[in-house]
Amino acid sequence: MKIYFSGSVSGGREDVELYRQIIRRLKEHGLVLTEHIGDARLDARGEPGLTDAEIHDRDLTWLSEADCLVAEVTTPSLGVGYEIGKATEWGKSVLCLFRSENGSRLSRMIAGSKRAVVREYRNVGEVKEIFAEFFRGPTPDN
Amino acid sequence: MKIYFSGSVSGGREDVELYRQIIRRLKEHGLVLTEHIGDARLDARGEPGLTDAEIHDRDLTWLSEADCLVAEVTTPSLGVGYEIGKATEWGKSVLCLFRSENGSRLSRMIAGSKRAVVREYRNVGEVKEIFAEFFRGPTPDN
Numbered sequence: 001m002k003i004y005f006s007g008s009v010s011g012g013r014e015d016v017e018l019y020r021q022i023i024r025r026l027k028e029h030g031l032v033l034t035e036h037i038g039d040a041r042l043d044a045r046g047e048p049g050l051t052d053a054e055i056h057d058r059d060l061t062w063l064s065e066a067d068c069l070v071a072e073v074t075t076p077s078l079g080v081g082y083e084i085g086k087a088t089e090w091g092k093s094v095l096c097l098f099r100s101e102n103g104s105r106l107s108r109m110i111a112g113s114k115r116a117v118v119r120e121y122r123n124v125g126e127v128k129e130i131f132a133e134f135f136r137g138p139t140p141d142n
Numbered sequence: 143m144k145i146y147f148s149g150s151v152s153g154g155r156e157d158v159e160l161y162r163q164i165i166r167r168l169k170e171h172g173l174v175l176t177e178h179i180g181d182a183r184l185d186a187r188g189e190p191g192l193t194d195a196e197i198h199d200r201d202l203t204w205l206s207e208a209d210c211l212v213a214e215v216t217t218p219s220l221g222v223g224y225e226i227g228k229a230t231e232w233g234k235s236v237l238c239l240f241r242s243e244n245g246s247r248l249s250r251m252i253a254g255s256k257r258a259v260v261r262e263y264r265n266v267g268e269v270k271e272i273f274a275e276f277f278r279g280p281t282p283d284n
Contacts, residue, residue, distance in 0.1 A: 085227020
């Protein structure tokens with residue numbers, strides 16, 4: 001199972017420790033192609049050694065090779081939205097993780113996409129069960 | 143020319159007057175399918191009378207019928223990113239308008255997309271010339 005994890009980069013790195021913990025749990029279910037998103041050394045400029053086009057093309061190649069996209073969608077992000085748009089178009093499984101505790105609202109376009117599974121959570125402890133359900137997939141008698 | 147205009151809704155409505163002025167200029171170039179984005183009566187909840195799925199499906203139908211997507215990308219937005227992801231996938235012309243004055247940075251995924259034209263601007267007066275160039279398209283001797 002190849003997993004593409006997506007989270008806000010240029011919108012701020014406040015959540016980087018959370019992303020790191022989510023990625024750690026994701027690795028119990030497969031190979032995470034984008035582990036650098038959870039690296040505290042990655043700042044909001046992204047990767048200064050790469051051009052925008054190089055980042056874009058590399059990330060879309062990874063996404064195209066992935067079996068699923070897992071996106072943390074609490075912090076609004078154009079890049080994360082763009083990847084959800086591509087992944088749903090390409091028939092990938094998509095899981096969106098959202099924390100509503102700060103009064104933030106999930107984009108209605110994402111909430112309304114039938115090809116994306118949206119799960120609210122309050123802390124990273126709850127993510128374990130969400131992943132167990134998502135990666136188990138539909139049970140045969142469903 | 144059918145134009146789909148996209149701007150942040152759930153991320154806040156601080157820019158609604160700007161969106162309204164952009165839409166007014168867009169209407170000089172064609173039919174704007176999403177004029178409600180520039181309506182001050184639309185609050186951050188979106189359209190309470192519609193379900194998420196109804197908004198999603200209506201908006202993607204409009205996007206599929208449009209000749210081009212014009213997106214204001216200064217305020218990070220999952221929905222706007224999602225629409226850029228779909229539009230570039232569907233071969234639509236895409237123009238992204240970005241104001242950098244607040245120290246904000248454009249998502250490197252959007253900046254790196256070869257299928258999207260990104261133009262920085264400082265005020266709505268500059269948008270007129272950007273639209274004139276974009277809607278004129280490539281000149282025959284290019």
